[in-house]
Amino acid sequence: xxxxxxxxxxxxxxxxxxxxxAFAMSGTPAAEHSSLIDxxxxxxxxxxxxxxxxxxxxxxxxxxxxxxxGSAAISIDTVFKTGSAGNTFGTP
Numbered sequence: 739x740x741x742x743x744x745x746x747x748x749x750x751x752x753x754x755x756x757x758x759x760a761f762a763m764s765g766t767p768a769a770e771h772s773s774l775i776d777x778x779x780x781x782x783x784x785x786x787x788x789x790x791x792x793x794x795x796x797x798x799x800x801x802x803x804x805x806x807x808g809s810a811a812i813s814i815d816t817v818f819k820t821g822s823a824g825n826t827f828g829t830p
Contacts, residue, residue, distance in 0.1 A: 742824030
């Protein structure tokens with residue numbers, strides 16, 4: 739698990755960093771995960787995160803929708819954050 743750091747605003751780098759930690763720990767799948775874990779692959783696109791999953795960091799059973807698949811819109815404020823906190827990548 740790795741929570742997205744939104745303390746200084748939400749950036750692609752913060753989202754990518756959390757994803758990379760989660761991938762190293764649990765293999766969280768995303769549409770373009772090889773591009774997200776490759777340190778040489780820049781720039782990145784929001785679509786690379788498609789299908790990545792989120793978990794409840796407190797272990798209380800809360801559920802979160804995964805990053806949308808297909809051509810559905812991806813919004814930083816509605817997909818990667820819950821209120822003022824960053825969501826946590828992981829496997830359900």
